[in-house]
Amino acid sequence: MNTMSSRMGDLLKEKLDQLQCHFTWSPQKETVDLDDMMYRFQDSIDLNLKYKARSYNQIAFVNCLQGNSEEAIQNLKEAEKILRENHKDAFERNSIITYGNYAWVHYHMGQLDKAQSYLDKLEMICKPLTDGPRYTAMIPEVYGEKGWSLLSSAAPYYEKAKECFEKALEEDPNNTEWIMGKATVLSRLEAFSGTPESQERNQSVKYLQHVLELDPDDSIAMVLLALKLKGRSEREEANKLVEQALQKGSKDPYVLRYSAKFYRVQGAVEEAVNLLKQALELTPHSCLLHHQIGICYRMKLNKLGNINRRRPATQEQTELISQCKYHFGKASECRPRSAIIPMLDLADIYKKSGEYSKAEEIYNNLVKLEDIRPENIQQICLQAGSFELYQKGSESSAVSLFLKGVKIEYDSEERKKCKEILEKWADEKHCYAPRDSKALGVRGLLYQLDGNKSKAIEYFEKALEIDHENEEYLRALSQLRHSH
Structure with missing residues (x-):
């Protein structure tokens, strides 16, 4: 598109970057x-959910990122139609995000005049x-939608999502919707294990109870x-809440999934599997259900x-x-970036069944x-460090991985x-190899x-007596001597 490089395209892009919509908040393709x-x-x-x-x-945002801009415009027309029906008097307040998305999609299509027309509409509304x-x-409508968008994209954005719901709730x-958003992100x-919220685990309870005070039929809040x-x-x-939620939301995969988790935690595994399979019929592509x-x-x-070796697998175990x-494989294949726990679980199963090369690849x-x-x-x-140490006997790789985990200042x-x-x-190594520089260096780092x-x-200093040129130890020593 030759006009894209023109001054008009550059000026338009500067304005578009100021918008509040999925194209400016959401993680991009790579994440x-x-x-x-x-x-x-x-x-x-x-499923006609709320x-x-x-x-x-x-969907319009995802379609545009995947190069399906025409479909994205159709998605936005549907969103606009629903917003007009649901928010007759407050349509304009609720259309800010949709109009911002329209402007971005038209920009990606090279339709700069149409993109500008949506910017003009936004200026009049705002x-x-x-x-x-x-x-x-x-x-609040903008903060709340931003919160839900970040919450549904990827786990690294949960803290930002929480801030957005808090901002929305300040005024409303x-x-x-926003209370439920705050409750969901808190839970x-x-x-x-390393978050401040994990230290005070009942914050979400307060918000979920508040949702049910305002809307006693919210089955997701119940579970x-x-x-x-x-x-x-x-x-x-x-137990009563789960039974009630299942009566009200038997066709909602979220209700089925959370109820299944409840029964699994209680030890009722068969009941959990039954509910998860019902949910899977409703949403056959769900990675989360396969993982559960x-x-x-x-x-x-x-x-x-x-x-x-002494106790080979029985037929039931096999x-x-x-x-x-x-199921762990299904949960992993459609989410190569975000299904980290299912992938670790799959590697663990490979490890249990002695398929070490497959575990190592993961x-x-x-x-x-x-x-x-x-x-x-x-x-x-x-997990990777334990595999290196106990299955492969590779101390050096294992220690490097454990150190990487410890050096991240996050208390999980x-x-x-x-x-x-x-x-x-390090203690065991010290017993039979007291002059092992790696073990001495690890002790230094832990202290x-x-x-x-x-x-x-x-x-x-002890480590450097043996491994004189080790840059990591020299750097750490210098840092420690010059710190107050």
């Missing part, structure tokens, strides 16, 4: 699994709403709340004891291994991933485990991380 996103948003439209306009906007930017208005505190962050009510005194209430089914089969497998491989691919959550990197380091369970393995390894400066200096 998300576009096909998986497309399936998820299409499923929510086909907030179809949101799904059409998100002028009375804000004294801020010309082409957008930071109102009783909006169930996900609470599940990561999410049930999952959080783990104490004995609350078990009866939790795999977890259920793995629970059954683990109950049957270990497999080793069948369960096959089911785990199938670990090698995972180690290369970038732009992922810190605890995911630490999970990869822990995986980091603690990496640290424990390193401490144990450094613990803030024990004098011990760290002592061990780095």
Whole structure:
């Protein structure tokens, strides 16, 4: 498109970058699994779930990134139609994101005049709403939609999503959509062991209860709340909530999935598998459902004891291994970037069944991933490091991976485990090879991380007596001597 390089195209791009819409917030092609996103948003439209306009906007963005701009325009027309029906009096406030997406898609199509016409519309809509930017208005509708967009894209964006819901709720505190968004993002962050939210795990409960006060029929809020009510005194209430949610939302795959997780955690694995298979019939491309089914089969497998040379696999174990491989494999294949846990689970099954080369291939691919959550990197380091140490007997590779996990300043369970393995390894090494420079250097680093400066200096000096030119130890020593 020859006009793209013209001054008009450059000026237009500067304006488009100021917009609030999927093209300026969402992670780009390199950081998300576009096909998986497309399936998820299409499923929510086909199943006639709430907030179809949101799904059409998100599909338009994915279509445009995949080069299907004509389809993207049709998606945006559907979103616009639904917004006009649902928000008669407040259509303009609710159309800011859709119009921003229109402008971007037309720009990608080289239709600069049409893109400009949407910028003009946005300027007219936003002028009375804000004294801020010309082409957008930071109102609750915009913050809320941005929150949901980030929440549905990839785990590294959850913290930003939480901030967006908080901003939306500042001005519109009783909006169930935004309260549910905040509850959902809190419950996900609470599940990561290194987050501040994981230390105070009942924040989401408060928001889920508030959703049900405002909308007693919200079946997803019911099951999410049930999952959080783990104490004995609350078990009866939790069971009632799940039963109620299943009565109301038996055709909602989210309700089925969360209910299955509830039953699995309670140990009712057959009930969980049954619900997950029902959900899979409704959304056959769902990676998450395949992963959850795999977890259920793995629970059954683990109950049957270990497999080793002395105890080869029984027929039942062989069948369960096959089911785990199938479902973890399905969960991984459509989400090569974001299905990190299913891939680790698949590698673990390969390890259990003695297929080490397949496990190694998965670990090698995972180690290369970038732009992922810190605890995911630490999970990869822990599992890949353990494989190198215990299955392959490669101390050097294992230690490097454990150190990588420990050096990430994110206080997850995986980091603690990496640290424990390193401490144990360094202690054992010291017993039979007291002058092993690697073990001395590892001890120095662990003392450094613990803030024990004098011990760290002592061990780095000992390591350097043997490995004189080691740059890492020299750098660490210099840093420690010059720190106050």
